[in-house]
Amino acid sequence: MLEISQLTKRYGQDDPVLTGLDLTVEGNSVVAIVGASGAGKSTMLRCINRLVEPTSGSIKLNGHELVGLKGAELRRARRRIGMVFQGFNLIDRLSVMENVLAGRLGYVSLFQAVTRRYPQADIERAFQLMERVDIAHYANKRADELSGGERQRVGVVRALMQEPEVLLADEPTASLDPRTSEQIMMLLQSLASELSLPVLINIHNVSQAKTYTERIVGLRHGKMIFDGRPADFTSDALDAIYGGIEAAQDEPPAPPAATRKHEAPHEPF
Amino acid sequence: MNRSDTPRTWRKPPFIANPLLRYGILAVTATYLVWAFATLPFNWQRIAEGLPRSARIFGGGFPPNFSRVDLLLTGFIESLQIAILATLLGVALSIPFAIMAARNIAPLPVYLLGRAVIIVSRSFHPVIVAILFVAAVGFGPLAGILTLTLYSIGFVGKLLAEEIEEIDWGQVEAIRAAGAGYLATLIYAVFPQILPRQVGLSMYQLDSNLRASAVVGIVGAGGIGSTLMNAFGRYDYDFAFAILLVIIAVILVSEGISGWVRKRLW
Numbered sequence: 001m002l003e004i005s006q007l008t009k010r011y012g013q014d015d016p017v018l019t020g021l022d023l024t025v026e027g028n029s030v031v032a033i034v035g036a037s038g039a040g041k042s043t044m045l046r047c048i049n050r051l052v053e054p055t056s057g058s059i060k061l062n063g064h065e066l067v068g069l070k071g072a073e074l075r076r077a078r079r080r081i082g083m084v085f086q087g088f089n090l091i092d093r094l095s096v097m098e099n100v101l102a103g104r105l106g107y108v109s110l111f112q113a114v115t116r117r118y119p120q121a122d123i124e125r126a127f128q129l130m131e132r133v134d135i136a137h138y139a140n141k142r143a144d145e146l147s148g149g150e151r152q153r154v155g156v157v158r159a160l161m162q163e164p165e166v167l168l169a170d171e172p173t174a175s176l177d178p179r180t181s182e183q184i185m186m187l188l189q190s191l192a193s194e195l196s197l198p199v200l201i202n203i204h205n206v207s208q209a210k211t212y213t214e215r216i217v218g219l220r221h222g223k224m225i226f227d228g229r230p231a232d233f234t235s236d237a238l239d240a241i242y243g244g245i246e247a248a249q250d251e252p253p254a255p256p257a258a259t260r261k262h263e264a265p266h267e268p269f
Numbered sequence: 270m271n272r273s274d275t276p277r278t279w280r281k282p283p284f285i286a287n288p289l290l291r292y293g294i295l296a297v298t299a300t301y302l303v304w305a306f307a308t309l310p311f312n313w314q315r316i317a318e319g320l321p322r323s324a325r326i327f328g329g330g331f332p333p334n335f336s337r338v339d340l341l342l343t344g345f346i347e348s349l350q351i352a353i354l355a356t357l358l359g360v361a362l363s364i365p366f367a368i369m370a371a372r373n374i375a376p377l378p379v380y381l382l383g384r385a386v387i388i389v390s391r392s393f394h395p396v397i398v399a400i401l402f403v404a405a406v407g408f409g410p411l412a413g414i415l416t417l418t419l420y421s422i423g424f425v426g427k428l429l430a431e432e433i434e435e436i437d438w439g440q441v442e443a444i445r446a447a448g449a450g451y452l453a454t455l456i457y458a459v460f461p462q463i464l465p466r467q468v469g470l471s472m473y474q475l476d477s478n479l480r481a482s483a484v485v486g487i488v489g490a491g492g493i494g495s496t497l498m499n500a501f502g503r504y505d506y507d508f509a510f511a512i513l514l515v516i517i518a519v520i521l522v523s524e525g526i527s528g529w530v531r532k533r534l535w
Contacts, residue, residue, distance in 0.1 A: 049446050072450075079448030089443035093461040102457055106448020113453045155443075162447055 001026045002048070002166050002198060007057035009043050009222075016055070017043045018222040025166070028196040030189055032209035032230075035219035036242050041202040044219070045168045048200075049081040050074060062165055079106030082159030084188075086171040088151045090158075092144035096135060099143050099154050100126045103161025122161070129157045133187060149180035156187060160195070167192070169201040173208065181205070185212040206238060330510035337508060340496060341515060348492030351413040352478040358414070359421020359478075360471045366422055367429035374433060374441075374459065387430065390423030399485035410491030417478045417485065424477070425470050429463060436462040472527040479523050483516050 004023040010016040018040045025031050033041045046052035048059055050066060059066045061080065069077050082103075090099045104122045105113055112118060118126075130136040133153040138146060143154060152172060159167055169188060173181030185201075189212045192199045203209050209216055210230040218226030218233075218241040226237045285291040335341070369375050369383025395416050402412035436459060444458040486494015493512060500509040 051442050051446060075448040075450060077448075078446060081446070083443070083446040085439060085443060087439050089437075089439035091440050091444075091457060091461050093464065094457070098457075102444060102449070103447050105444060105450075105453045105457065110450070110452055110456075113449075114456055158443070158447070 001060075001062055002200075003058075003060040004044075004048070005058050007044065007047060007059065008055045009040070009047055009052060010055050016222055018047070018054075021057070021219075021222070021224055023217060023224065023227075025198045025200060028192050028198060029215055030192045030199045030201065030213040031215045031217055032213040033200060033202045033217045033219060034204070034206060034209055034241060039219040039241075040222040041219055042170055043222075045083070045170050045200060045202055048166070048168060049078050049083055051083075075106055079162050080165045082162045082164030082167045084152070084155050084159050084167065084169040084172045086174045088148075088155045088175070090143040090151055090154055092142070094143060095140050096130075096143055096146070096154055097126065097139040100130060100139075100157050100161055103158040106162065126157070126161060129160050133157055147180075148176050149183060152176060152180075152184050153187070156184070156191070160191065164197065167197050167199045169199065171202050171204065174204060181208065188212070206233070209233075326506055329504070329506035332507065333511035333514055334505070334507035335511045340508075341493075341512060344486075344493035344496035344512070345515065345519065347410055348479065348482045348486065348494070351410050351417060351490075351492050352475060352482045355414050355417030355482070356421060356471065356475045356478050359418040360425055360467075360474060362418065363422045363425035363429060364467075366426040367433060368455065368459075370426060370430035371433035373436075373438070374455070383426075383430070387423055387426045390419045391427060395420045395481045395485050396488055399488045399490040403489040408489040408491070408495075413482055413485050413490035413492055416490055417481055420481065421474050421478060425474055428470055429467060432463045432466045433459060469531045472530050476520075476523050476527045480520055 002023075002025045004021060007018055007021040007023075008016055009018040017038075021040075021044060023044075033044065035041050043052055047054045048061075048066065050069070054067050057067065061077070064077065066077050091102065094102075098116065101116070101118050101122060104118060108118060108122070127136055127139075130139065133156065135146075135150055135153050135157070138150065138154075143151065146154065152175075155172075167188070172188065173184050176184060185208050188199055188201060191197065201209075201213065210233060213230065216226065216228060216230055216233050217224060218237060220241050220243075225240055226233065228237075283291060285294070366383050366386050369379050370387050371383075372380055375383060398419055399412060399416040402415045406412050406415065440462065441454060441458040444454045449457065482492050483494045483497070486492040486496070487498050489495065493516065497509055497512045497516075500506075500512060
């Protein structure tokens with residue numbers, strides 16, 4: 001169970017990106033988080049695994065507080081949180097298998113990581129998961145030789161290698177063509193029930209959100225303004241979240257990539 | 270609006286918009302050139318006397334004398350050893366300094382230290398460094414190795430640090446998100462991204478060290494440079510010319526090889 005309460009995040013002295021957000025996700029539910037660019041979807045997911053440092057509030061995963069963890073404790077907490085990225089974020093020059101096994105980096109020793117001598121159980125799990133998503137035959141191919149959909153499946157398997165207790169997906173289908181993105185959504189949906197894993201998906205495609213998830217959360221200006229079943233997600237809700245077409249101007253611009261990128265440097269990884 | 274009687278023209282806007290500044294800079298440059306040539310002590314008489322002397326040196330150099338092959342060979346092998354050892358040492362040491370000097374992965378105090386090391390090792394030409402090392406550890410190849418190692422750390426370290434600062438941060442985030450520690454993140458997310466550049470730089474540095482090892486030898490840091498200096502000192506211009514020809518040949522060959530390797534790698 002993931003419990004977010006009173007989560008606030010502001011970058012520098014700017015207006016907060018998230019203000020007092022409360023969200024609880026239980027069991028193996030698949031939750032879609034929708035909202036315009038800059039509404040705080042990405043920031044919220046990144047606060048959970050602390051790629052972004054929350055300004056205040058609390059995030060508990062199965063009872064363990066995540067905010068304020070440091071060093072080894074933070075790394076131990078992170079390995080229980082899988083993440084799938086919009087740009088896949090695979091290590092292009094490494095093989096598919098190495099990318100998949102990288103999901104175990106929170107568990108293995110540095111020597112095992114450097115020499116690629118992963119425990120037998122990890123290798124077995126890697127093959128099983130790769131077979132589940134149909135990429136096992138690519139094990140020794142370089143990650144950048146795969147197509148977009150295949151790469152995202154590697155990304156999903158890497159996250160699942162962590163044996164996560166929650167899976168975060170930050171616009172996992174935004175870089176994919178419509179057909180492939182449906183496949184990835186279907187995959188995330190079925191994996192959630194197979195592994196009884198709660199999944200949070202940031203998504204722009206509202207119709208996919210309605211089809212493949214059982215709960216939709218709408219953010220606007222860092223506040224939750226919709227939380228309900230896809231059936232209740234009416235066009236009024238859509239207008240409230242994205243603003244009417246004429247109101248599109250009032251969205252604050254997304255934080256520039258550069259500031260996000262350099263948010264981290266002070267804390268070493 | 271009547272277009273037909275005034276044809277519209279276009280000219281490229283001047284690089285410096287302000288005409289006063291534009292012509293001012295030109296005038297200052299011209300004045301400086303005239304002043305510099307007028308005041309520098311060119312002694313035309315001595316230059317005129319020197320011309321026949323240089324003609325004599327060139328004349329004495331032909332035909333180049335390859336009879337002392339063993340001396341030539343010993344010098345070259347030493348230069349090669351200096352260059353290869355210094356490249357290996359320098360490249361290996363440049364990696365930690367490059368990591369220290371990359372703003373995106375090093376904390377500020379470490380970054381400043383890393384940058385300082387790189388700036389210091391880049392601020393002097395190898396010849397000056399070689400003079401210092403010859404004074405410190407004496408004549409011979411050790412001074413050459415130390416000089417070129419420092420030179421390699423500065424050059425490779427700087428370019429590698431810049432490469433690290435431009436890596437795709439998403440890959441780093443993905444590895445961190447899996448719970449990997451600092452070193453595991455370096456090895457998985459950073460090194461694969463800078464590897465081709467690292468290999469290319471090492472090849473280039475070997476090439477460059479080979480060239481520089483001949484130069485630092487002139488101030489006593491061993492290798493073919495020392496042999497060359499001795500030959501000039503003894504007015505063995507024909508032998509000196511033989512050495513110069515071989516240096517050119519070796520540099521050509523090494524440039525060819527390193528270019529070929531780098532092209533294959535990319």
